[in-house]
Structure formats: C-alpha cells, structure tokens
Amino acid sequence: MFARLAIGNAKRSIKDYLIYFITITLCVSFFYAFTSLSSSSYKFITEGSYNFEMLQNILKYSTYGITALLIILIGYVNQYMMRRRQREFATYILLGTEQKSVAFMFFIETLLIGIVSIILGIFIGTLFSQVVTALVLLTAKQEIVFSFRLYMDTVVITFLFFIAMFCIIGIFNIRVLNKKKLIDMLHADKKTEFQFKRSSKVYIITFMTSVMMYGVCGYCTYKLISIINHSGMIEISDRVYIPFALISFIIGTYALFYSLAYIIIFIKNRWLHFKYEYTNLFLIGSIVSKIKTAPILMATIAITFLGASLSFTLTLILSQWSLGYLDYRAPYDISISNEYAIASNIKDIPKIDYNDLTEYLHKEGYNIDEYRQVEKYFLQDEDFYQREKSSMPILAIGLSDFNKLRDMLGYDKVDLGENEFTMQWAKMASEAELKRYIKEHSTLKINGQHFTISSEPYFKESIGEGVYNYFTDALIVLPDAICKELTIASTDFLANTTKEISYEKASYFEKQIVPKWFELKHNDLLSKYDEELKSGERFYPIHTNMKVVEVSEILNATLAMRILGIYLGTVLLMISLTVLALQQLADSIEHKARFKTLTKLGIDHKEISKIILKQISIYFVLPISIAIIGYVLFISNYIQLYRQEINSYIGDQAFRLNVGISILLILGIYVVYFIATYYTFKRNVKDGFKR
Incomplete structure (x- = not known):
C-alpha cells in the first residue's frame, strides 16, 4: 500500500514541480556530458600535437564540486514540498499510519522523482556530450566527429553521485518529519516561510542602511576609476576598494529586501489613486505578501543571479584572453632562454653555444626551418647587481639579431644609423608609459659613446615574451658594433619548424633533452650554483618553451574555463530561477481561491491572465534588476582595471x-x-476554477 501511495504521490509531485524536475534532469545531463569526457572508454579524435589529459582531469573533479551546489536546490525544494504537505502527512497519522512510515514514504517519493530524472538526464547527456566534444574539436581546429554511445563507468558515477545527494537530503527529511508535532503539521499552512515583525522605525533604518551601503559601493567604484584614470594603474593598497565594494553591495541587497515590503506598503498607502485602480490592490497585495515572507531568499536569489552572470561573462573573457596571450607568449615553435639572476658573480653567467643542440634537432627530424642564437647585453656591468623588481635593467639586443627575429615572424627590416638606437616594447606596455620613458631616455651614453633615439623610436609587434628581462617590458636595439663591447646577460635560441611536432616529442625535448644537454656542457657551473643555493635540488638556469606544448596547455585551460564557466553559470541560474518559479507556482496552488473570487467579482479570464503576467514579471524582475546593477558595476570596474590587457590580448x-x-x-x-x-x-489557476 505504501509503495502504491508513494508512486502516486511521486507522479503528482512531478506535475506540481515540473520545473524542478526539468532542472534536475538538465543538471544530470550536464554532469554526465562533462564527466563522460574523462571516461576510460572516451577518446579524443585529434592530432598528436594536442594532449587533452589535463582538460579531462579538470572536468572530472571540478564537475563534482559545481554539481554539489545542487544539494542546496534539492534541499530547498524538499523542505518546501514537506512544508506544503504537512496537513496531508498529519491526515495519514490521524488515520493510523506511524509517523516514521509517513517520513519514509516521503523519502521514497522524492527518491523516485530523483531516479526518473537521473535516467532521463543520462540519455539527454549523451547528446550534450557531443556538443562538448564538438566545442573541444572546434577550438583545436580538428574535424568534428560524432559518436553517440553510453559510457558505463560514467553512468555508474552519475547514478551514484546523484543518488547520494538525494539520500543525504532524504535522511535529513526523515529525521525532521519524525520530530514534527502533529499540531504543528495541522497548522503548517498558516505559517509564513520567513516573517519579520518589527516597528516601522526598524524598516526605515534598514532601508536607509541599504541606501548607504549602495552609496559605499558606488563611492568605491568611483575611487577605483579615478585612480586608474589618473595614474594608469592601481596599487596593491588601493585594491582594498574592491572587497569593500563587493561586501557593501551584498549587505545593501539584503537590507533592501528586508525593508522592501514595508516601503512598497508605505508608497501604496500614499498613492491612493493607483492603489484602488481596477485590480491593483490585489496585485500589490500578492507581491508584498511574497516579498514580506521571504526577504532573505529574494536577496540570496539576486546575489546568486549576479554570481551566475559573472561566471558566464568572466570565463568567456578569460578564455579569450588566454588565446590572445598565447599568440604573444609563443610566436616561435622552439624557444630556449637562460637567466642570469641565479649567478652571484657576473663572471658566472654561462656563455651558451646552441650548435650541438641545433645538430641534435636536425638529426632527430624536428624539421628546423629558421633559427637564431640571440644574445642580450647589459648597458653597463653595474646593471647585473640590480635585483629589485622595480629596478630590473632593460637589456640591449643587436640590430642583426633583432632583424632576424622580425624576419622569422614576417615583419619588415629595421634600419639604424651609426649612433642611433630604437626600442622594442611589449604589447602590454601602455602608450603613456612608453612615451614617458622615451622622452626621459632619448639619448644614451654607452662606453663613452652617445646614442640618440631613431626616427622610428619604438616597435610593438610581438616577438615573444621570453626576450625581455624579468619585470621589464622593453628591449633597447643597438648597432652590432657597440654590442660587441658589452657584457652578455643571456643567450636565447629561437627556431621555427616546417612541420608540427607531436606533443609527446616536444614534451620530451623540453623536459629531458635540454636539461641533460645543459648539464653535460655546464656541469661545473651547475655544481657551483647548487653549492650557493644549498637547496638540495639541482637548479637549471635555462627555460625551454615548445609551442606545441604551450598551445596544448593553453587550449586545455581555455576549454576548461569556457566549459566550467558556462556550467557553473547555468547551475547557479537554474537554482535561482527554479526557486523563483516554485515560489510563484506555490502561490498559484495555495491561493487559487483568490483568483476564483476575482471571477465572481466580474473579472474575465483574459484580465486574470494579465494579472498573473504582471505578478510573475514583477517578482522575477525585482531580484534580477538588483543583480543587473551589480553586474554593470563589476564589468565597468573590470574594464577599467584591465583595459590594457583587453586591448592587447x-x-x-x-x-x-x-x-x-x-x-x-x-x-x-x-x-x-x-x-x-x-x-x-x-x-494551476484554471484547474482551480474547474473544482
């Protein structure tokens, strides 16, 4: 009997809470789609130049964390269903059913709904998994191939994960129902979800507090923008405005919804003409009733919607940023550089000759097309000892090396007079910083010779990130003759290949071949570094970047940000919108008599539909409008803070x-x-008219 009753109640609950059922089903499908990418049976059909192992691991574990947020929604809806049906549960108990049996029946009922949503979600997830696969292959510029199949290990994981969530909430519900008193169940429908009872002064003070908090948020935003516009950058001490703006916005939102119902009533009582116009009194009463009984919930929905919106936007922007940064960071297929900062004496800077390594690359079939050994110099030996971040020296490069790098990347040749110099600046360098530096350093004195800035004072085409000294964004380009008189700071090797290298081969060269080669050539120097550092581990002052590896890793990070950002945003949106929807649908079920009374007063069904539309519109717009204000403020600040990065990447x-x-x-x-x-x-309202 209990089984049939639980099944019947489950069918009725699916009908009453269809939006909740659809939400859970979609979340199951998303979870299955993303988790299936990490299945032992899943294979990406890509070229050997990509390795998506990192993406699979990120999706596998991050998906668990994001999906676990659904326990909030499941818990809320279960509590809501339980509260609405307590009179029904009390009736079962009065008819002789044990209270623990009623609690267990409710658990079975919710579990059945969960199982149906899981099964349906898994089958829909097979379609979503193809969309995710297509996104990965499209980003990697690979041929899109669809393969519809169920991955049994992912099916088991999905089933166990969601069943565990339903069971955790179900066990908690059983304990709550067992402790409920029969008298409380009978009068549960007379209780509001959350009701504040204070004097009018409390609400007025709270409303003024919300206005003040929003004012603090606006002031912090204004200060940030003013600082950036004045100095072009923001110091660490000024970043305190960011958390202040965020915290004040959150406090202001909760204070606003706490007092909003009272403010609406206050305005309504003074706007008598509008109050008594047609059905406005009924509409205002419905809206105020909902806001007054659930102010914390409304504020939480607003903040959740804001978080979802930012998750969507920022992850898409950051993934695009990563792709743009990749073009700047790795323009060459092979890039090897060494650092001088590990050396305590200028004489210990290694003089590197990459000829042996070049021969190895040719011999092993790396298909080297163009390459260059590039030397960079100190303008004066004292620069070697400048180690503070703010005073790191700008290094110099010879004109022939500079032109070779430009030629490898397809740029035009640069010419200099005998006593001229020019500069190469990173894309991130602002025009104001660049022009200020050139104005202050339009002439240079090097080894007793004077050099003046060229008619073409600077270039900003990307020639790679590794060519610059640490914490600097520029290189000084000098005639080759003067460079021969300067001390070498570092030596780089840059090369392009005629064919793509496989990820495994590139990774092996980067992590195994180059360190072993350097150790063979400069073992005495490494031993000296080890003795000075006293770290117990061998430190290699040389860094290798293979474009294939960089591209693969950046694509992994980019795809992970895009996929997880969209998933997180979708889950948060669905949680907030499902709760909003259920609040309104509960009103349609619990207060059908109100709408039936309107029909008896002569209001036709068309006008009732308009009232319903207005009620839902206002209820949906209120928390979302607050979130939109926060979204605009945040994105405006983001644009101001990262204007240079946005322009560059x-x-x-x-x-x-x-x-x-x-x-x-x-x-x-x-x-x-x-x-x-x-x-x-x-x-629901029409069903009420029929009864």
Missing part, C-alpha cells in the same frame, strides 16, 4: 562579442523559465 570587438554571448545565454535561460512559470501558473 582580446580586443574591444572580441570583448564585446564575449559579453554579448554571455548576456544572450543568460537571457535565453531566463526567458525559458519565465515562460514556463507563466503557463504553469495559468494552468
């Missing part, structure tokens, strides 16, 4: 495109939930 057009995509995704999900809530609300 993303571009205004790509930035706007990514923001636009995130907004469209958010609006799409928002509209779907809004429409579903509206039509379900209307159906």
Whole structure:
C-alpha cells in the first residue's frame, strides 16, 4: 500500500514541480556530458600535437564540486514540498499510519522523482556530450566527429553521485518529519516561510542602511576609476576598494529586501489613486505578501543571479584572453632562454653555444626551418647587481639579431644609423608609459659613446615574451658594433619548424633533452650554483618553451574555463530561477481561491491572465534588476582595471562579442523559465476554477 501511495504521490509531485524536475534532469545531463569526457572508454579524435589529459582531469573533479551546489536546490525544494504537505502527512497519522512510515514514504517519493530524472538526464547527456566534444574539436581546429554511445563507468558515477545527494537530503527529511508535532503539521499552512515583525522605525533604518551601503559601493567604484584614470594603474593598497565594494553591495541587497515590503506598503498607502485602480490592490497585495515572507531568499536569489552572470561573462573573457596571450607568449615553435639572476658573480653567467643542440634537432627530424642564437647585453656591468623588481635593467639586443627575429615572424627590416638606437616594447606596455620613458631616455651614453633615439623610436609587434628581462617590458636595439663591447646577460635560441611536432616529442625535448644537454656542457657551473643555493635540488638556469606544448596547455585551460564557466553559470541560474518559479507556482496552488473570487467579482479570464503576467514579471524582475546593477558595476570596474590587457590580448570587438554571448545565454535561460512559470501558473489557476 505504501509503495502504491508513494508512486502516486511521486507522479503528482512531478506535475506540481515540473520545473524542478526539468532542472534536475538538465543538471544530470550536464554532469554526465562533462564527466563522460574523462571516461576510460572516451577518446579524443585529434592530432598528436594536442594532449587533452589535463582538460579531462579538470572536468572530472571540478564537475563534482559545481554539481554539489545542487544539494542546496534539492534541499530547498524538499523542505518546501514537506512544508506544503504537512496537513496531508498529519491526515495519514490521524488515520493510523506511524509517523516514521509517513517520513519514509516521503523519502521514497522524492527518491523516485530523483531516479526518473537521473535516467532521463543520462540519455539527454549523451547528446550534450557531443556538443562538448564538438566545442573541444572546434577550438583545436580538428574535424568534428560524432559518436553517440553510453559510457558505463560514467553512468555508474552519475547514478551514484546523484543518488547520494538525494539520500543525504532524504535522511535529513526523515529525521525532521519524525520530530514534527502533529499540531504543528495541522497548522503548517498558516505559517509564513520567513516573517519579520518589527516597528516601522526598524524598516526605515534598514532601508536607509541599504541606501548607504549602495552609496559605499558606488563611492568605491568611483575611487577605483579615478585612480586608474589618473595614474594608469592601481596599487596593491588601493585594491582594498574592491572587497569593500563587493561586501557593501551584498549587505545593501539584503537590507533592501528586508525593508522592501514595508516601503512598497508605505508608497501604496500614499498613492491612493493607483492603489484602488481596477485590480491593483490585489496585485500589490500578492507581491508584498511574497516579498514580506521571504526577504532573505529574494536577496540570496539576486546575489546568486549576479554570481551566475559573472561566471558566464568572466570565463568567456578569460578564455579569450588566454588565446590572445598565447599568440604573444609563443610566436616561435622552439624557444630556449637562460637567466642570469641565479649567478652571484657576473663572471658566472654561462656563455651558451646552441650548435650541438641545433645538430641534435636536425638529426632527430624536428624539421628546423629558421633559427637564431640571440644574445642580450647589459648597458653597463653595474646593471647585473640590480635585483629589485622595480629596478630590473632593460637589456640591449643587436640590430642583426633583432632583424632576424622580425624576419622569422614576417615583419619588415629595421634600419639604424651609426649612433642611433630604437626600442622594442611589449604589447602590454601602455602608450603613456612608453612615451614617458622615451622622452626621459632619448639619448644614451654607452662606453663613452652617445646614442640618440631613431626616427622610428619604438616597435610593438610581438616577438615573444621570453626576450625581455624579468619585470621589464622593453628591449633597447643597438648597432652590432657597440654590442660587441658589452657584457652578455643571456643567450636565447629561437627556431621555427616546417612541420608540427607531436606533443609527446616536444614534451620530451623540453623536459629531458635540454636539461641533460645543459648539464653535460655546464656541469661545473651547475655544481657551483647548487653549492650557493644549498637547496638540495639541482637548479637549471635555462627555460625551454615548445609551442606545441604551450598551445596544448593553453587550449586545455581555455576549454576548461569556457566549459566550467558556462556550467557553473547555468547551475547557479537554474537554482535561482527554479526557486523563483516554485515560489510563484506555490502561490498559484495555495491561493487559487483568490483568483476564483476575482471571477465572481466580474473579472474575465483574459484580465486574470494579465494579472498573473504582471505578478510573475514583477517578482522575477525585482531580484534580477538588483543583480543587473551589480553586474554593470563589476564589468565597468573590470574594464577599467584591465583595459590594457583587453586591448592587447582580446580586443574591444572580441570583448564585446564575449559579453554579448554571455548576456544572450543568460537571457535565453531566463526567458525559458519565465515562460514556463507563466503557463504553469495559468494552468494551476484554471484547474482551480474547474473544482
């Protein structure tokens, strides 16, 4: 009997909480889709130049953490269902059913709903997994191949993970129901979800507090923008404005919703003409009733929606940033550089000759096309001892080396007069910083000779990140003759290949071949470094970057950010919008009599539909509008803080495109939930008219 009753109640609950059921089903499908990429049976069909092992591991473990947020939604909905049905449970107990049996029946009922959503979600997840695979292959510029199949290890993981969540919540519900008193169950429908009872002064003070907190948030935003506009950068001490702005916005939001119902009533009582116009009194009463009973929930939804929006936007922007940075960081297929900072004496800087390594590359079939051994110099020997971050010296490079690097990247040749110099600046260097430096250093005195800045004072085409000294964004380009008189600071090897190298081969060269080669050539120097450092581990003052490895790792990080950002944003959005929807649908079920009374007063069904639309619109817009204000403030600050990075690695057009995509995704999900809530609300009200 209990089994049949639980199954019947489960069917009815799916109908009443269809939006919740759909939300859980979609989350199961997303979880399965992302987790399937890490299945032992799953294989990416890509070239050997990519290795997506890191992406698979990131998705595997991050998906667990993000999906675990659903326990909040499951817990809330279960509590909501339990509270609404306590009179029903009390009736079962009065008819002779043991209280623990009623609690167990409710657990079985919710578990059945969960199992159905899991099974359906897994099958939908097979479709979503193909979308994720297509995104990976498209980003890696590979041929898209679809393969629809179930991965049994992922099916088991998905099933166990969600069953565990339902069981944890279910066991908690059993304990709560067992401790409930029968009298409390009978009168549960007369209790509000959350009710504040204070004097009008408390609400007025709280409202003024919210205004003040929003003012603090606005002031912090204004200060940040003013500092950036004045100095072009923000110091660490000034970053305190960021957490202050965030905390004040959150406090202001909770204070606003705490006092909002009272403020609406206050305005309503003074706007009598609007108050008594047609059905406005009914509409205002419904809205105020909901806000007054759940202010904390409304504020939490606003903050959650803000977090979801930022997750969508920032992960898309950061992934685009990573791709743009990749072009700047790794323009050469092979890049090897050494650092001088480990040496305590200028005489201990290694004089590196890469000829042996070049021969090895040719011999092993790395298909070297163009290469160059590039030497960089101190303008004066004293620069070697400048080790503070703010005073690291700008190094010099010979004109012939500079032109060779430009030629390898397809740039035009640069010419210099006998006593001229020019500069190479990183993309991140601001125009103001660049021009200020050139103005202050338009002439240089090197070894008694005077050099003046060229008619072409600087170049900003990307020639790689590793060519610059630590904590500097520039190189000084000098005639080759004067460079021969200077002390070498470091020697780099840069090369391009005619064919792509496999990821495994590139990784082996980077981690095994180069360190062993350097140890063979400079073992005495390494021993001296080991003795000075006293770290117990051998430190190699040489760094190898293979473009294939860099591209593969950046693509892993980029795809992980995009996929997890969209997933996190979707989960947070669905949680907030599901709770919003259920709040309204509960009103349509619990207060059908109100709408039935309206029909008796002569209000037709068309006008009732308009009232429902207005009620849902206001209830959906209130928390979302607060989130939109926070979103605009945050994105404005973000643009100001990272204007140079956006210009250098993303571009205004790509930035706007990514923001636009995130907004469209958010609006799409928002509209779907809004429409579903509206039509379900209307159906519930019409069902009430028939009874």
